[in-house]
Amino acid sequence: MPNLILILGDxxxxxxxxxxxxxxxxxxxxxxxxxxxxxxxxxxKKKLVLLFSAMRHFAQQLEADGWQVHxxxxxxxxxxxxxxxxxxxxxxxTGADRVITTECGEWRLHEQISQWHERLGMPVEIRPxxxxxxxxxxxxxxxxxxxQLRMEFFYREMRRKTGLLMTPDGKPEGGxxxxxxxxxxxxxxxxxxxxxxxxxxxxxxxxxxxxxEQHFADHFGTTEDFHFAVTRQDAxxxxxxxxxxxxxxxxxxxDAMSDGEDWLFHSILSPYINCGLLDPLAVCxxxxxxxxxxxxxxxxxxxxxxxxxxxxxxxxGIYWLNxxxxxxxxRLGNTRALPWFYWTGDTKMRxxxxxxxxxxxxxxxxxxxxxxxxxxxxxxAGIKPEEICDWYLAVYADAYDWVELPNVLGMVxxxxxxxxxxxxxxxxxxxxxxxxxxxxxxHYKVNKATEDxxxxxxxxxxxxxxxxxxxxxxxxxxxxxxxxxxKQKPERREALLQxxxxxxxxxxxx
Ligand SMILES: Cc1cc2nc3c(=O)[nH]c(=O)nc-3n(C[C@H](O)[C@H](O)[C@H](O)COP(=O)(O)OP(=O)(O)OC[C@H]3O[C@@H](n4cnc5c(N)ncnc54)[C@H](O)[C@@H]3O)c2cc1C
Ligand code: SF4
Numbered sequence: 001m002p003n004l005i006l007i008l009g010d011x012x013x014x015x016x017x018x019x020x021x022x023x024x025x026x027x028x029x030x031x032x033x034x035x036x037x038x039x040x041x042x043x044x045k046k047k048l049v050l051l052f053s054a055m056r057h058f059a060q061q062l063e064a065d066g067w068q069v070h071x072x073x074x075x076x077x078x079x080x081x082x083x084x085x086x087x088x089x090x091x092x093x094t095g096a097d098r099v100i101t102t103e104c105g106e107w108r109l110h111e112q113i114s115q116w117h118e119r120l121g122m123p124v125e126i127r128p129x130x131x132x133x134x135x136x137x138x139x140x141x142x143x144x145x146x147x148q149l150r151m152e153f154f155y156r157e158m159r160r161k162t163g164l165l166m167t168p169d170g171k172p173e174g175g176x177x178x179x180x181x182x183x184x185x186x187x188x189x190x191x192x193x194x195x196x197x198x199x200x201x202x203x204x205x206x207x208x209x210x211x212x213e214q215h216f217a218d219h220f221g222t223t224e225d226f227h228f229a230v231t232r233q234d235a236x237x238x239x240x241x242x243x244x245x246x247x248x249x250x251x252x253x254x255d256a257m258s259d260g261e262d263w264l265f266h267s268i269l270s271p272y273i274n275c276g277l278l279d280p281l282a283v284c285x286x287x288x289x290x291x292x293x294x295x296x297x298x299x300x301x302x303x304x305x306x307x308x309x310x311x312x313x314x315x316x317g318i319y320w321l322n323x324x325x326x327x328x329x330x331r332l333g334n335t336r337a338l339p340w341f342y343w344t345g346d347t348k349m350r351x352x353x354x355x356x357x358x359x360x361x362x363x364x365x366x367x368x369x370x371x372x373x374x375x376x377x378x379x380x381a382g383i384k385p386e387e388i389c390d391w392y393l394a395v396y397a398d399a400y401d402w403v404e405l406p407n408v409l410g411m412v413x414x415x416x417x418x419x420x421x422x423x424x425x426x427x428x429x430x431x432x433x434x435x436x437x438x439x440x441x442x443h444y445k446v447n448k449a450t451e452d453x454x455x456x457x458x459x460x461x462x463x464x465x466x467x468x469x470x471x472x473x474x475x476x477x478x479x480x481x482x483x484x485x486x487k488q489k490p491e492r493r494e495a496l497l498q499x500x501x502x503x504x505x506x507x508x509x510x
Pocket of ligand 2: 348349350351352428429430432433438439440442443444445446455456457
């Protein structure tokens with residue numbers, strides 16, 4: 001009897017645990033572009049193109065390697081609209097008596113698949129996802145008994161575990177665990193940022209672009225200028241390109257933003273790592289090798305490795321440790337609806353317009369835009385966590401619940417009460433001015449706070465500080481903000497709060 005081997009759209013690697021001990025002659029691989037997965041959120045059109053095209057290429061590769069693959073291409077009239085329906089049909093067709101899958105990345109789907117054995121009346125084996133460096137259990141063991149979970153300590157464990165950037169006697173290379181203090185330079189155009197790595201769409205991708213244009217026309221974003229890699233070979237070239245041209249400056253300008261440059265020195269590898277085209281550990285090893293070979297400085301390489309070995313693994317651990325309750329957290333009690341300009345980019349706030357416009361065109365914005373612009377604004381304006389989480393899940397090519405949710409709900413919105421981050425990343429316009437050239441081109445004046453043309457981030461920042469005194473006044477990392485607020489004259493505080501209330505009352509017009 002054959003086994004049915006389910007490979008999901010973010011499991012596109014022959015190293016996936018489902019394929020261990022599989023028999024090419026006996027077993028059947030099932031891959032499917034199903035309505036339920038393509039439509040549970042307003043996925044960016046470029047994300048749909050990336051995943052459908054990468055899935056089709058991967059299926060072709062499996063077939064060329066001698067596997068039997070049942071592949072369901074998307075069509076709105078397909079009778080089988082869910083993964084369960086596809087599997088049930090395949091069970092009937094093949095007489096399979098076992099389903100094998102690798103644990104999926106989203107609680108929603110995990111809940112469904114965990115019930116399949118009862119619903120299908122056969123064993124459904126769910127294997128661990130060995131692409132992650134720490135298993136769920138390993139993270140849970142590390143977290144157990146700790147009052148606060150801090151990424152930095154977990155990251156050091158991961159460095160020790162993998163030996164990445166470690167000396168033979170177990171010390172961090174370069175003498176420090178973390179070179180973040182060196183990674184805060186503003187970018188003024190020099191050195192020039194490399195153009196993003198491009199792959200021109202082949203016939204398969206062009207077909208998928210037509211399909212997405214036809215059936216997902218109302219989804220966010222555009223398919224225009226699609227240039228993501230859709231195969232492992234091309235994604236590996238994207239990695240090489242990053243190491244050659246962007247990694248040397250990645251550290252220095254990691255927190256920078258630019259009015260004229262979408263990508264700066266970021267790797268743009270998350271869409272590939274998250275869907276399986278690149279292996280996270282191999283990516284970190286390639287960066288470490290660049291340091292050993294003298295091709296990139298330690299602040300760049302350590303900073304890059306920390307994002308993957310540290311943050312990426314850490315947020316995944318937090319997700320699985322705390323779901324499903326985590327998704328419902330709203331400890332700051334936010335109630336405001338997401339302004340419509342998050343979908344259109346139609347706002348006079350230049351930094352917001354630039355971040356949203358890039359998101360719309362590219363299905364990408366870099367970390368600081370996500371954290372300190374669109375995220376910061378949502379935090380200051382008190383947007384409902386579920387609405388801003390839904391937005392982030394929809395608009396990025398790399399968005400999956402396990403990575404998006406802790407980043408947005410925990411890191412950005414502080415809705416988990418400080419479980420993930422020790423202090424909220426709230427900032428006034430000054431921070432955006434320091435790290436970018438947006439303010440020079442903005443309708444608002446970053447040096448003003450209470451006037452009609454004052455930067456909205458300024459008054460909203462103080463409103464946030466004031467309205468959450470009960471939440472943060474005793475946080476040692478926030479004490480200075482409260483001292484600064486209390487030092488201001490009462491009339492000034494009153495004017496700032498009035499300006500903020502006025503802004504909050506007409507968010508849509510900003
Ligand atoms: C509000 C918000 C939402 C986010 N949503 C997502 C998401 O849905 N999917 C996603 O992959 N990342 C998300 N991130 C993390 C980060 O912004 C992206 O991974 C990064 O911008 C991807 O671009 P890059 O590959 O050029 O990253 P680089 O800046 O080149 O970083 C290298 C790699 O590090 C990893 N990484 C960096 N920061 C994080 C982080 N905080 N969490 C997890 N991995 C990280 C990614 O794999 C990334 O490819 C989010 C961050 C914030 C603040
Ligand atoms: S002035 Fe304010 S709104 Fe305008 S770009 Fe600067 S920070 Fe953004």
